[in-house]
Amino acid sequence: MTKGDVAAAVEAANARAVERMLAADPVLVDVAVAGDAIAGLGDRTILHAGPPIEWPDMCGPLKGAVAGAIVLEGWAADLDEAAELAAAGGVAFHPNHHFDAVGPMTGTITRSMPVMVVENRSFGNRAYCTLNEGLGKVMRFGGNDAEVLARLRWLAETFGPAFGAALREAGGTPLKAMIARGLSMGDEMHQRNVGCTSLLLRAIAPVLARAVDDRERLAGLFEFIGGNDQFFLNVAMAMGKAIMDPVRGIEGSSVVTAMSRNGTTFGIRVSGLGDRWFTAPVEMPRGLYFPGFSEDDANPDIGDSTIVETIGLGGFAMAASPAVAGFVGAGTAAEALNYTRAMEEITVARNPEWTIPALDFAGVPTGIDIRKVVASGRTPTINTGIAHREAGIGQVGAGIVRAPMACFERALEAFAAAMGVA
Amino acid sequence: MEDRKDPIQDLLDGPVAVINIGLAQFARTLEGQGVAAVQVDWCPPAGGDRRMIDLLDKLGA
Known part of the structure; x- marks a missing residue:
């Protein structure tokens, strides 16, 4: 090929790539248990953010999140034992990206955690991301104490099933138009998600209200979403993965x-x-x-x-x-x-x-x-x-x-x- | 013989407005002396890395 041919081939291929990005139709369809939804996510496996890495090279927050995830799954009795297990090669580490998934900060995903599911309806692929835990002491920043693990269990046992049921009942929530509105409300979808979090809550609230009988439990669900301006970040991330995988x-x-x-x-x-x-x-x-x-x-x-x-x-x-x-x-x-x-x-x-x-x-x-x-x-x-x-x-x-x-x-x-x- | 003015001198006789490409310090120094200066946000292609410039040329970038 001549230099001009190479340039033309790259331009054409890049045009196809962007065409696929723009043709995406991402829809938030479910919250599922990671071990059920993510193919190949087995026992004693921890998915993490970023490219491949092993225990000795991990930074402090990632090691903290890994130890917490091991205790959460019951693979070790406490954090010290968990760190020993990880150091001894007792768990397998893989990037989220190798499993159609993404996670913020440390990004740890294990089989019992609930994950949001975004389907790209133009291409038929699905992508996954954990639920945003809120601010303060949380696993995505390396938090791993009893308070952090208790919140993760509440997300898995209470929030995730209810939110997932509401999304299924609603037939999913289309995201493309929601992002467009969010941009006009001052969100950029990484460090500011207050607009889209509010739009999502507005869209899902009636369905959630019909699906949950217990008023206190329902109030807790609303409080969790409404009390976390970054709730939508994880939705945007799963959406991003669902958009980019077909490219x-x-x-x-x-x-x-x-x-x-x-x-x-x-x-x-x-x-x-x-x-x-x-x-x-x-x-x-x-x-x-x-x-x-x-x-x-x-x-x-x-x-x-x-x-x-x-x-x-x-x-x-x-x-x-x-x-x-x-x-x-x-x-x-x-x-x-x-x-x-x-x-x-x-x-x-x-x-x-x-x-x-x-x-x-x-x-x-x-x-x-x-x-x-x-x-x-x-x-x-x-x-x-x-x-x-x-x-x-x-x-x-x-x-x-x-x-x-x-x-x-x-x-x-x-x-x-x-x-x-x- | 026609008496032609030095064009540089001619330029400096009036108010000077400067467009600076390269080291920003030149623009800042002029601004410090009350001269209007605009710094162009520019750097050499690929930071001047010959290997990268060669690859980019072959890839039509």
């Missing part, structure tokens, strides 16, 4: 299909390169810290939540969310516009259905092209929560982090080889 494996496409971090390494996957991970050490978020905490307390970047940026939301939609710009330390509302404009330089298209009022209703930047990232020197902007580096303390701030350029350079080397031009 995998398009020959000649340089579009990124996943970005993810395990607290130690950052990994990306590229459509034309199958399911290979291209990794580099994670970076430290820059942001604002809650009172009493500083960067010295922070864990490096962690979580599968970057699937939200992969579909053009989060840091890519910063212009939609002036409140987030302030929360993550991105500056003024006017400066927030520049974050979104900069992401237009590294993407293939704009999403005409997800638009941003402050940019005269321009669509969110969609389809990250590794060639454009390397050429421009601009890496994806990610809005993120910041975890304490020690297990069990929780969130200490929020900020912005960049995907490491080395991931994209390594992927570009492999992509050029795959295209026969290295």
Whole structure:
């Protein structure tokens, strides 16, 4: 092929990739038990955020979450015994992404946990994400004490079954239009989800009310959703995974299909390169810290939540969310516009259905092209929560982090080889 | 022989407005002296990495 032929082939493949992204029809259809819903998720298996990692290389919060998950499943009597079991190779670790799943921060999923199920009705695939536990001491930030495990049991035994039944009764909740409305309400779907959480609660409340007889129990369900502005984040993440999975494996496409971090390494996957991970050490978020905490307390970047940026939301939609710009330390509302404009330089298209009022209703930047990232020197902007580096303390701030350029350079080397031009 | 003014001198006779590409310090220094300056957000392709530039060229980017 001539140079012009190669370029044309990549452009055509990338157009197909974005076509599939835009054709997606994600619907929140159920809450199911992970071991039943996720094929291959067996006993003594722990799924985690990010690319593959083993126990010795895990950061503090991930080790904390793993130990907590082991106790939750009854594979060890206490946290010390759990850590010993993990260190001795008594459990298998796999990335969520290898099981059609994603999870925020530590992202741990084991078989008894409830997971939200999003179906992409255009392509027939399903993706899974845990339920958001709320703020404070939670497993996604490495929390693992009795309070954390008790909440997880309540989610599995009470909240999950009721919410799942309501979703099934409703025939699912379509998400694409909900995201469009959320963007116009100031959500960017990573660090701000108050609009979409409210819209989801409004949509599901009547069905839940009819499905649950006990008024106190019903009130508890409403309180849990209404008391957590980030409840929708996990829905958006499962939606992102459901949108991106059909984009995998398009020959000649340089579009990124996943970005993810395990607290130690950052990994990306590229459509034309199958399911290979291209990794580099994670970076430290820059942001604002809650009172009493500083960067010295922070864990490096962690979580599968970057699937939200992969579909053009989060840091890519910063212009939609002036409140987030302030929360993550991105500056003024006017400066927030520049974050979104900069992401237009590294993407293939704009999403005409997800638009941003402050940019005269321009669509969110969609389809990250590794060639454009390397050429421009601009890496994806990610809005993120910041975890304490020690297990069990929780969130200490929020900020912005960049995907490491080395991931994209390594992927570009492999992509050029795959295209026969290295 | 026609008496032509030095174009650089001509430029500096009036108010100067500067567009700076490259080191931002140049723009900041001018701003410090009350000169209007706009810094262009630009960096060399692929940060000047020859290997990456070569691959990008072959891939039509």
